[in-house]
Structures are given as structure tokens and as C-alpha cells.
Amino acid sequence: MEYEEIVRRLRELVTQPVLRIAPEKMKKVIGAFEDLTPRSKELFVKAKTLIPGGLEHNLSIKHPYPVVIDKALGPYMWDVDGNQYIDFLSCGGPIILGHNYAPIRDAVAEVVQNNQAAHGVTSEYEIKAIEQIKKYVPSVELFRFFASGTESNMAALRVARVFTGKNKIIKIGGSYHGWGDQLVYDMHIPGIKAIESHGIPSSVLKHTLSIPPNNEKKLRRVFKKYENDVAAIIVEPLGGESGTHPIKPGWNQILREVCDENGALLIFDEVVSGFRMAMGGAQEYYNVKPDLTAFGKIITHGFPMCGGVGGREDVMIHFAAGIEGVEKGKKRTYTGGTVTANPITCAACYHTIKAIAETNAIEKAAAAGDRLTKGLEELFEKYNLPFVAFNFKSVLHIETGAPLALKLSDPDIFNQINVRKKVMDEFQAALLTEGVFTLAGSRGYTTMAHTNEIIDQALEAYDRVLQLVA
Ligand SMILES: Cc1ncc(COP(=O)(O)O)c(C=O)c1O
Numbered sequence: 001m002e003y004e005e006i007v008r009r010l011r012e013l014v015t016q017p018v019l020r021i022a023p024e025k026m027k028k029v030i031g032a033f034e035d036l037t038p039r040s041k042e043l044f045v046k047a048k049t050l051i052p053g054g055l056e057h058n059l060s061i062k063h064p065y066p067v068v069i070d071k072a073l074g075p076y077m078w079d080v081d082g083n084q085y086i087d088f089l090s091c092g093g094p095i096i097l098g099h100n101y102a103p104i105r106d107a108v109a110e111v112v113q114n115n116q117a118a119h120g121v122t123s124e125y126e127i128k129a130i131e132q133i134k135k136y137v138p139s140v141e142l143f144r145f146f147a148s149g150t151e152s153n154m155a156a157l158r159v160a161r162v163f164t165g166k167n168k169i170i171k172i173g174g175s176y177h178g179w180g181d182q183l184v185y186d187m188h189i190p191g192i193k194a195i196e197s198h199g200i201p202s203s204v205l206k207h208t209l210s211i212p213p214n215n216e217k218k219l220r221r222v223f224k225k226y227e228n229d230v231a232a233i234i235v236e237p238l239g240g241e242s243g244t245h246p247i248k249p250g251w252n253q254i255l256r257e258v259c260d261e262n263g264a265l266l267i268f269d270e271v272v273s274g275f276r277m278a279m280g281g282a283q284e285y286y287n288v289k290p291d292l293t294a295f296g297k298i299i300t301h302g303f304p305m306c307g308g309v310g311g312r313e314d315v316m317i318h319f320a321a322g323i324e325g326v327e328k329g330k331k332r333t334y335t336g337g338t339v340t341a342n343p344i345t346c347a348a349c350y351h352t353i354k355a356i357a358e359t360n361a362i363e364k365a366a367a368a369g370d371r372l373t374k375g376l377e378e379l380f381e382k383y384n385l386p387f388v389a390f391n392f393k394s395v396l397h398i399e400t401g402a403p404l405a406l407k408l409s410d411p412d413i414f415n416q417i418n419v420r421k422k423v424m425d426e427f428q429a430a431l432l433t434e435g436v437f438t439l440a441g442s443r444g445y446t447t448m449a450h451t452n453e454i455i456d457q458a459l460e461a462y463d464r465v466l467q468l469v470a
Pocket residue numbers: 092148149150151153176177178179236242269270271272296297306
């Protein structure tokens with residue numbers, strides 16, 4: 001679906017009364033859910049005595065309670081009660097080859113058996129993994145690993161400041177770049193500013209500037225206001241929240257131009273889009289070369305410590321490690337991580353990227369994404385529902401309640417957010433009883449393990465759930 005059409009449909013969806021599963025039907029759904037998942041319920045009761053809120057995974061379902069997963073393989077997950085789910089959560093993005101992909105698992109198992117999980121210094125796999133990344137992402141002249149997408153973005157901001165000697169960072173409203181202090185600002189709904197920034201001193205946020213998505217005028221105005229003090233723009237090249245707030249055609253090129261005109265760096269947060277939109281990431285897909293790229297998720301295919309920053313040599317050199325730091329006269333960007341770039345991470349990274357290239361996983365996952373999106377749109381039409389499904393290759397958006405499509409200027413906005421979020425949760429619960437796992441009820445990532453047959457089974461499950469609304 002094209003940008004204009006997505007924007008029009010989403011606006012239509014949130015300017016009409018929210019559609020939900022009728023309360024008496026929802027009661028039956030919850031009853032069925034509870035019958036299917038007694039062990040998950042029991043464990044959640046225990047978890048609440050051990051973990052704040054009983055849950056530490058933002059992307060887990062919460063309504064009526066989280067299901068506890070026992071194992072995952074290929075396109076499926078199984079919970080502790082033995083229920084099987086077609087999984088579109090895909091760990092929140094890291095999985096594109098299918099869960100527990102044997103060549104990666106076996107290579108990591110070999111490292112654990114024969115080498116050592118971590119020893120605090122370099123291994124050959126570190127070199128081999130970075131060679132793989134460089135092979136496919138030409139903007140990466142040098143690369144270093146970090147522990148997560150959050151850390152990668154934190155490090156990218158810091159090195160951008162060291163290199164440029166400037167202070168301000170521009171982010172795009174509604175984007176998510178992890179939970180680092182300076183980037184927990186203006187997330188989810190553009191314009192919301194510091195509403196979610198509890199525990200972060202305003203002095204920390206004073207160098208974070210946010211502009212509305214797709215707004216070149218405001219962008220140029222900010223550059224003018226902070227003349228010569230903007231170190232970088234950081235952006236999700238698919239649009240905020242992986243395209244929840246889609247970008248107009250040419251937006252990434254505009255960002256590149258404005259950065260070049262003002263001596264600022266362009267940082268692409270490719271934590272989701274890297275090795276999912278193309279082997280060269282969204283930068284290949286949109287043909288825009290950033291100065292720095294933050295990586296995460298897919299680069300280790302679910303194995304721990306999945307982060308890294310790559311980019312221009314003259315910028316990246318400021319990350320050089322060691323007591324003496326970088327060459328004389330150059331400032332060092334201090335970073336660290338005792339077990340970062342450990343052999344497990346690096347072996348997983350090397351074998352993941354190799355496997356994605358060899359299997360053509362990106363296009364296979366994208367074909368599954370297209371099929372699911374098309375099928376969902378047909379179902380919405382069949383039942384005359386205003387819901388919207390759109391995808392960027394294997395990144396899927398399935399909007400029913402669509403709370404993030406609201407605008408801050410919409411009437412009764414905060415109540416609307418809550419109501420619409422609840423609707424999404426209800427859909428997710430209903431889908432679970434039908435054996436389909438999504439990301440928060442509104443997103444999904446397809447993998448190459450999602451065959452046509454599996455996508456069609458998922459569509460049958462959606463059909464049954466949508467009948468509860470229609
Ligand atoms: C675009 C983007 N950047 C950064 C992050 C943070 O990555 P991590 O959860 O590994 O810290 C995420 C996580 O969802 C993300 O989607």
C-alpha cells in the first residue's frame with residue numbers, strides 16, 4: 001500500500017468509533033483462553049511475586065495474562081500447556097530464518113562445547129562476523145559490537161558528538177530507539193514529548209530535539225535555530241516504530257540532504273530493518289547512505305548481545321579501544337562491555353548473515369508478508385471492517401484499535417489511547433485462542449519458515465476472530 005493510502009486509511013480508522021469484540025463474546029474468549037492455559041496462569045501468579053508486574057518483556061501479551069513459552073521451532077512456538085502458535089512475534093524482529101535455525105544453533109553449540117562462551121578478548125569469529133556485515137552494507141567501513149539496539153543508538157549519538165563537536169540530536173516524533181536516557185522522548189505518538197520520560201532529568205533531554213515525521217519545514221527550522229550545533233539526525237528509515245508512522249516518498253533523501261547542508265551526521269537506526277528490508281538494509285532499499293548505522297536484532301538471530309554500530313571510518317575511529325585510545329589529537333568516545341563481542345554473539349552473527357544470504361530469506365519472508373497482508377485486507381473487505389493491514393516486506397502492521405495512529409490534537413486523546421489499546425489486547429487474546437501469536441496484536445514479522453500453507457492457516461484463524469466483530 002502506498003504512503004498516501006496508508007495515511008488516509010489510518011485517519012479514517014481512528015476518526016470513527018472503535019470496533020471491538022462484543023463483551024459477551026469477549027467473555028467466552030477469555031474463558032477459552034483460561035481453559036487452554038492453566039499452567040501459564042499458575043506461573044504468572046508466581047512471577048508476580050518475583051518480577052515487577054510479573055513480566056519484563058514489553059512485547060509479551062498482557063491480557064488477560066502472559067502465556068509462558070516452552071519452545072520455538074521454525075514458524076511455531078509452544079507454551080507450557082502444550083498449545084501451538086503460528087508465531088508472527090518472531091522475538092520482536094530478530095528471527096527471519098525461522099526459530100532455532102539448525103545451522104546457527106549447531107555453530108553456537110560448537111563454540112560452547114569447544115571454546116568458551118566469553119573470555120573478554122577477541123576471537124576469530126569477531127573478524128569473520130564483521131567481514132560478513134561489511135560485505136553487504138557498503139556504508140560500514142568500520143564496525144563495533146554493542147550489547148543491544150539501545151546501546152548501539154546511545155553509542156552512535158556519543159560518537160557523532162565527539163566527531164562533530166556539536167551537541168544537539170534530532171529525532172523524529174513517534175520513533176523508538178530503545179530506552180537510553182536521551183531517546184526516551186517523543187515516542188509512540190508524535191508530539192507527546194516528555195510524557196513517558198519519567199526518571200530522566202530534563203537536563204539530559206535538553207539536547208534532544210524532536211520534529212514531526214515528514215515535516216521538512218520544521219526540520220529546517222530546527223537547524224536554523226540551533227545553527228551549527230546539531231550533531232546528528234537519528235531516524236528509523238522505515239518510519240517511526242518500524243513504519244507505524246510511515247514515511248513519505250523521498251523523506252530519507254531529504255534527511256541526507258539537510259544533514260549534508262548543515263555538517264550533521266545521519267544515523268540510521270536499522271535495528272529492525274537491517275538484514276530484513278535487504279541485505280544492505282533500508283539504506284539499500286531507499287538508496288540513501290547514512291554516516292552511521294545502528295544494528296541489532298537480526299544480526300544475532302535471537303542470540304544474546306545483539307548490537308553494533310558501523311559507518312564511516314573517520315567517525316568510527318573515535319571508538320578505538322584501549323588505554324591509549326585513538327591516535328594523538330583525536331578524542332576517544334568511551335564505550336565498553338565486558339562480554340560484548342563474545343564468541344557466541346559473533347558466531348551467531350557470522351552464521352546468521354551467511355544463512356540469510358544463502359537462503360534468500362529476505363525475499364521469502366517478504367513473500368509471506370505480502371500474502372498475509374493481502375489476505376487480511378480481503379478479510380476486512382469481506383466483513384466490511386475499517387481495519388488496515390500494510391507491510392514493508394516482512395514487517396507487518398495490522399491495525400484494528402490503532403492507538404498510535406491517533407494525533408495529539410484528536411479529541412479525548414488519552415482516553416482514546418487507552419480504549420484503543422484495550423481493543424488491540426482483546427484481539428491479541430482472541431487470536432491466541434485461535435493459535436496465532438502477534439506483536440501486541442497489531443504488528444508482526446514474517447520469516448522464511450512461514451510457508452503459504454501456514455499463512456493460509458493464520459488467515460483462517462483471523463477469519464474466525466473477525467467474525468466476532470462483524
Ligand atoms: C528501531 C529500534 N531501535 C532500537 C531498539 C532497541 O533495541 P533493543 O531492544 O535491542 O535495545 C528497537 C527495539 O525494538 C527498535 O525497534
